[in-house]
Amino acid sequence: MALNPTEPKWSLRLPADCSIAAIRSVYDLIREAFGRQERLEIDCSSVDKADVTSIQLLLSTARTGEAQGRPVVLTSFSQSLRNTLRRAGFASEAMIDQHFPQKKDGT
Amino acid sequence: MSATDPTEVFRQEASELFEVLEGALLDLGLRPDDRELVDSAFRALHTIKGSGAMFGFDKVASFTHEFETAFDRVRKGEIKPTQELISVALAAKDYIRALIEDPQSTDDIIGEAILDDLKRFVSSDQPVVPVAEIAEAPPVAPAESKQAGWHLYLEFESHILRNGSNPLDLLEDLCKLGPCFVVPITDGIPFLDEMEPEDCYLKWDVKLHAACDKDAIDDVFMFVQDEMKLTLSPLQEVEAPAPVPLFQLHDEEPAPVAEMPAPVAAAAAAPVVAQPIASAEAKSEPKSDPKSDPKPDAAPVRREEAKQDRGIATVRVQAERLDELMDRVGELVIAQARLTQLASAGSDLSIKMIAEEIERLASSLRDTTMGARMVPIGSLFGRFRRLVHDLSRDLSKPVEFVTSGEDTELDKTMIECLADPLVHLIRNAIDHGIEDTAARAANGKTEQGRIELAAVHSGAQVLVTVKDNGGGLNTARIRAKAEEQGLIAAGAVLTDHEIHQFLFHPGFSTAQTISALSGRGVGMDVVKRTIENMRGSIDLSTRPGQGTTVTLRLPLTLAIIEGLLIRVGEGRYIIPLSAVEECVELTAEDERSRGRNFLNVRGNLVPFLRLREIMSSSGSPDRHQKTIIISTGETRVGLVADQIIGNHQTVIKSLSKLHSDVTIFSGATILGDGTAALILDVAQLVTLAQSKVEKQHISEAA
Numbered sequence: 001m002a003l004n005p006t007e008p009k010w011s012l013r014l015p016a017d018c019s020i021a022a023i024r025s026v027y028d029l030i031r032e033a034f035g036r037q038e039r040l041e042i043d044c045s046s047v048d049k050a051d052v053t054s055i056q057l058l059l060s061t062a063r064t065g066e067a068q069g070r071p072v073v074l075t076s077f078s079q080s081l082r083n084t085l086r087r088a089g090f091a092s093e094a095m096i097d098q099h100f101p102q103k104k105d106g107t
Numbered sequence: 108m109s110a111t112d113p114t115e116v117f118r119q120e121a122s123e124l125f126e127v128l129e130g131a132l133l134d135l136g137l138r139p140d141d142r143e144l145v146d147s148a149f150r151a152l153h154t155i156k157g158s159g160a161m162f163g164f165d166k167v168a169s170f171t172h173e174f175e176t177a178f179d180r181v182r183k184g185e186i187k188p189t190q191e192l193i194s195v196a197l198a199a200k201d202y203i204r205a206l207i208e209d210p211q212s213t214d215d216i217i218g219e220a221i222l223d224d225l226k227r228f229v230s231s232d233q234p235v236v237p238v239a240e241i242a243e244a245p246p247v248a249p250a251e252s253k254q255a256g257w258h259l260y261l262e263f264e265s266h267i268l269r270n271g272s273n274p275l276d277l278l279e280d281l282c283k284l285g286p287c288f289v290v291p292i293t294d295g296i297p298f299l300d301e302m303e304p305e306d307c308y309l310k311w312d313v314k315l316h317a318a319c320d321k322d323a324i325d326d327v328f329m330f331v332q333d334e335m336k337l338t339l340s341p342l343q344e345v346e347a348p349a350p351v352p353l354f355q356l357h358d359e360e361p362a363p364v365a366e367m368p369a370p371v372a373a374a375a376a377a378p379v380v381a382q383p384i385a386s387a388e389a390k391s392e393p394k395s396d397p398k399s400d401p402k403p404d405a406a407p408v409r410r411e412e413a414k415q416d417r418g419i420a421t422v423r424v425q426a427e428r429l430d431e432l433m434d435r436v437g438e439l440v441i442a443q444a445r446l447t448q449l450a451s452a453g454s455d456l457s458i459k460m461i462a463e464e465i466e467r468l469a470s471s472l473r474d475t476t477m478g479a480r481m482v483p484i485g486s487l488f489g490r491f492r493r494l495v496h497d498l499s500r501d502l503s504k505p506v507e508f509v510t511s512g513e514d515t516e517l518d519k520t521m522i523e524c525l526a527d528p529l530v531h532l533i534r535n536a537i538d539h540g541i542e543d544t545a546a547r548a549a550n551g552k553t554e555q556g557r558i559e560l561a562a563v564h565s566g567a568q569v570l571v572t573v574k575d576n577g578g579g580l581n582t583a584r585i586r587a588k589a590e591e592q593g594l595i596a597a598g599a600v601l602t603d604h605e606i607h608q609f610l611f612h613p614g615f616s617t618a619q620t621i622s623a624l625s626g627r628g629v630g631m632d633v634v635k636r637t638i639e640n641m642r643g644s645i646d647l648s649t650r651p652g653q654g655t656t657v658t659l660r661l662p663l664t665l666a667i668i669e670g671l672l673i674r675v676g677e678g679r680y681i682i683p684l685s686a687v688e689e690c691v692e693l694t695a696e697d698e699r700s701r702g703r704n705f706l707n708v709r710g711n712l713v714p715f716l717r718l719r720e721i722m723s724s725s726g727s728p729d730r731h732q733k734t735i736i737i738s739t740g741e742t743r744v745g746l747v748a749d750q751i752i753g754n755h756q757t758v759i760k761s762l763s764k765l766h767s768d769v770t771i772f773s774g775a776t777i778l779g780d781g782t783a784a785l786i787l788d789v790a791q792l793v794t795l796a797q798s799k800v801e802k803q804h805i806s807e808a809a
């Protein structure tokens with residue numbers, strides 16, 4: 001895919017399977033997106049299978065973005081992802097907001 | 108390693124787990140009260156379930172889950188594992204194995220039937236105790252402690268997710284015990300570049316507001332307790348006075364009492380101590396804050412250290428890599444032999460020294476490599492326990508199976524080759540050897556038969572024996588059968604030992620009826636051939652009414668042997684040194700007895716073969732012919748050669764398919780000067796010599 005550094009943001013849609021079985025490819029996907037864009041927007045609307053590894057990956061993405069001063073925004077958490085977050089103890093919206101940089105309106 | 112198919116890895120892992128599971132189930136039959144066995148069976152099941160689900164074996168996961176659920180009451184100690192229950196559990200295990208290895212061959216109906224059986228057994232003897240009992244674990248008596256719940260700190264080992272364990276499920280189970288406040292700790296999450304996406308980085312801090320038993324919490328984590336750090340401390344009511352149990356704990360901790368890293372094991376004992384040390388309470392108070400309590404970590408740390416030791420102790424290597432390594436070492440040994448030869452031909456001292464140095468290194472490298480390929484034979488023995496269990500049930504002959512020498516190590520290829528022969532021998536022992544219960548009782552024997560499988564080192568060989576305490580071989584019947592088949596002339600004079608050898612004759616069976624197990628006459632000859640292909644030998648000994656012992660003698664390795672290099676005419680040959688007993692000169696007196704070909708070795712007559720004749724060597728023989736006495740078991744044969752050159756580290760190269768009909772050679776090797784030498788097959792030569800002797804007997808008798 002052509003690389004366009006002037007593009008202001010890049011939206012990456014996570015695949016349906018973000019469980020441990022597929023997490024390696026999701027990880028590669030995110031790292032690749034990180035390599036090419038200043039600003040990264042990750043669309044979590046299609047995530048259907050999520051587990052501890054998905055949460056960790058998103059946390060690490062957010063943390064890495066923060067450390068490198070590159071904005072990372074997560075949008076539209078799917079129900080399945082929300083469930084997994086809740087089960088892992090990210091029980092309240094406040095807590096999710098604290099750990100995951102989100103953009104609620106999705107634009 | 109990344110190129111290996113993960114499903115294949117799972118299959119391999121599962122097959123090891125099945126061995127653990129099977130072993131545990133069989134042991135459980137003998138020691139129904141052993142909790143450790145139940146737990147290890149459960150852990151194996153649980154891992155199969157978890158990783159099965161992870162690799163897409165959904166059927167495996169769901170069936171295993173059902174199995175686990177049904178077996179749960181055994182784990183809780185509510186019912187005893189009976190023999191019937193264990194048989195069903197073994198069947199369930201086989202079904203899971205089939206689901207993994209050959210899903211096409213399985214049928215859901217079979218699975219359901221097994222589960223039904225299992226459920227029937229576990230619920231038959233008493234009304235079902237509500238499973239919720241654990242969940243609503245009885246509250247600790249208020250008099251003992253004012254405890255309002257537990258504070259847990261969960262830290263998993265990084266590989267735990269790969270095993271199929273899911274911390275979220277554990278948290279959920281924990282929540283079932285009572286109101287739970289779960290706080291994820293995200294400090295450990297690395298940046299993307301340093302991340303292994305499949306590792307577990309999250310940790311959890313959990314406050315469980317339920318006055319449940321510590322055991323209930325232990326139960327939640329029982330399958331992962333080896334792979335995590337669980338710190339448990341009681342949660343106190345805010346108003347309650349400072350907790351004494353924690354103080355107690357500081358004294359108790361150094362002694363590793365509990366299996367689980369559970370520092371509060373002494374909770375029950377605490378109140379007793381509470382009074383005397385009440386004055387010290389003020390001091391202990393700050394320490395007893397669950398969050399800053401440093402002590403509960405001690406046990407997990409120890410556990411971790413122990414784990415690390417274990418981790419370093421073994422490395423998993425693909426078998427083919429070891430084969431490759433062995434091949435390379437083989438080549439090295441050949442190259443070294445050439446170097447040595449070159450060096451000895453020249454006069455350069457420093458080259459000679461280097462050649463010697465390399466010879467030493469090569470031989471120790473060879474030994475180390477062979478050592479790395481060694482596998483304890485116990486892994487093989489384990490498989491037969493199931494065989495004996497099933498056969499003894501099918502034939503209704505109670506049999507005790509005893510193994511010894513499991514630590515004896517053998518080359519891994521040998522272990523693989525040994526499996527089939529041993530199955531035959533053990534089957535024979537149970538089917539033919541052990542009499543039925545009535546016959547045993549009539550002979551004043553114990554009702555339960557006994558089969559011993561043993562392995563022991565003996566010089567450069569390993570002896571594997573299968574011993575039963577049955578009726579022994581029926582020599583008269585074997586003889587009759589041999590006469591009937593025309594193998595011997597009626598009335599020929601043979602020792603018992605010679606008669607027993609007919610059992611190894613192809614198609615020879617004395618069983619009057621063909622059972623599902625044996626009597627088809629394929630078996631012993633195949634066993635013998637397999638063992639001889641491994642350059643081993645097989646021997647039978649029997650005592651009427653007391654049992655039969657079959658002894659397998661096996662070389663330690665198949666790849667490199669010490670050999671004796673000899674010359675016959677122009678050709679050079681190798682005799683495996685382990686078979687060589689002694690070397691003597693062929694005296695003129697022996698030479699004269701040309702027709703008889705017997706050698707007088709200190710009063711014993713030993714038949715000999717002239718290798719020149721067998722190899723059809725041209726030219727005239729050397730003046731002083733040498734005789735190498737070789738032996739297999741009890742039989743000795745002399746081989747007459749022109750010259751004995753010396754010993755030689757022989758890297759065995761197998762002969763091609765084109766030479767498969769060559770019998771007297773078992774392989775070839777490359778000598779230091781680059782020429783090839785053939786390796787003599789000792790067992791075949793001994794047989795050849797014996798048949799010559801027999802022919803002579805017959806012609807003399809005629």
